[in-house]
Amino acid sequence: xxxxxTPQWLELxxxxxxxxxLVALAWWAGAYxxxxxxxxxxxxxxxxxxxxxxxxxxxxxxxxxxxxxEPADTIFQANxxxxxxxxxxxxxxxxxxxxxxxxxxxxAYEPPFAAxxxxxxxxxxxxxMGEPELREVTFRGALAVVGGNSPVxxxxxxxxxxxxxxxxxxxxxxxxxxxxxxxxxxTEFLTKVQQYQDMAVFCxxxxxxxxxxxxxxxxxxxxxxxxxxxxxxxxLLDFLDTLFHVPAAALESAKAEVRRMAWHTVGRTRGPxxx
Numbered sequence: 001x002x003x004x005x006t007p008q009w010l011e012l013x014x015x016x017x018x019x020x021x022l023v024a025l026a027w028w029a030g031a032y033x034x035x036x037x038x039x040x041x042x043x044x045x046x047x048x049x050x051x052x053x054x055x056x057x058x059x060x061x062x063x064x065x066x067x068x069x070e071p072a073d074t075i076f077q078a079n080x081x082x083x084x085x086x087x088x089x090x091x092x093x094x095x096x097x098x099x100x101x102x103x104x105x106x107x108a109y110e111p112p113f114a115a116x117x118x119x120x121x122x123x124x125x126x127x128x129m130g131e132p133e134l135r136e137v138t139f140r141g142a143l144a145v146v147g148g149n150s151p152v153x154x155x156x157x158x159x160x161x162x163x164x165x166x167x168x169x170x171x172x173x174x175x176x177x178x179x180x181x182x183x184x185x186x187t188e189f190l191t192k193v194q195q196y197q198d199m200a201v202f203c204x205x206x207x208x209x210x211x212x213x214x215x216x217x218x219x220x221x222x223x224x225x226x227x228x229x230x231x232x233x234x235x236l237l238d239f240l241d242t243l244f245h246v247p248a249a250a251l252e253s254a255k256a257e258v259r260r261m262a263w264h265t266v267g268r269t270r271g272p273x274x275x
Contacts, residue, residue, distance in 0.1 A: 006245045009067070009178065009186050014250045016174035017060055020160050022246065022254040023261075024049070026236035027158065028064045029193045031096040031142030033200040037232070038119045040204060045229035046117055047144040048153050051162035057146050060162070061098055063178055067189040075100050075146070085111060086122050092141025102147025116143040117156040158229050158261060192243045203239040207231045218259055219266045230262040
């Protein structure tokens with residue numbers, strides 16, 4: 001599939017959010033094929049957006065939602081009830097769910113993030129005839145978590161650490177230009193992403209080989225799980241490039257960012273891994 005020109009929205013998005021934004025966009029495109037990817041490879045990584053106040057997490061997420069044709073504030077607040085969270089996760093099929101953990105104080109419950117990595121079972125509880133019952137619900141979407149520091153995320157996520165000091169006047173101007181675009185200028189993203197599911201599956205087929213390449217390029221101590229998580233991102237960047245012709249320099253910068261992310265997982269302190 002050949003594209004003659006990079007669309008305007010992608011040029012602006014790349015200028016606005018740089019290599020890290022492009023990585024997030026690739027993950028976002030893959031989210032619309034999350035169930036298919038898990039059927040092939042068993043897992044789909046959680047996207048963990050980190051960074052202090054003013055680093056651009058909310059701006060990035062709002063623009064990702066706009067590309068999906070949904071309100072810019074489509075985000076689930078972590079201070080809602082556990083039942084509401086489970087209900088929100090249960091409704092997602094081949095689409096992203098964004099949970100904001102940044103304002104959470106001492107957690108009243110442990111979010112079922114582990115199940116969202118392997119599409120495991122989450123539980124929905126409700127009362128019937130005065131008696132509590134449990135219904136098994138399988139997560140079929142893709143999870144992005146903003147902020148937070150749950151140990152469950154450490155081996156199941158790809159972590160993008162945003163930095164407010166890296167932002168420039170050009171970045172801000174591109175963000176403003178993105179918001180100025182009409183929603184009809186953005187519909188191409190979701191239309192093509194969903195239309196070319198066979199291409200998504202083809203690109204993801206390279207992820208296993210890419211995982212071994214990452215271990216060679218980054219560090220032999222890179223775990224299989226972390227290698228696969230980041231290799232899937234590289235494969236999704238190729239998917240994005242196939243659909244929209246990402247400028248070569250931007251594409252290579254994004255892949256270099258993924259390799260850097262993978263390197264940072266080596267030797268980090270982990271909690272127990274639940275399989």
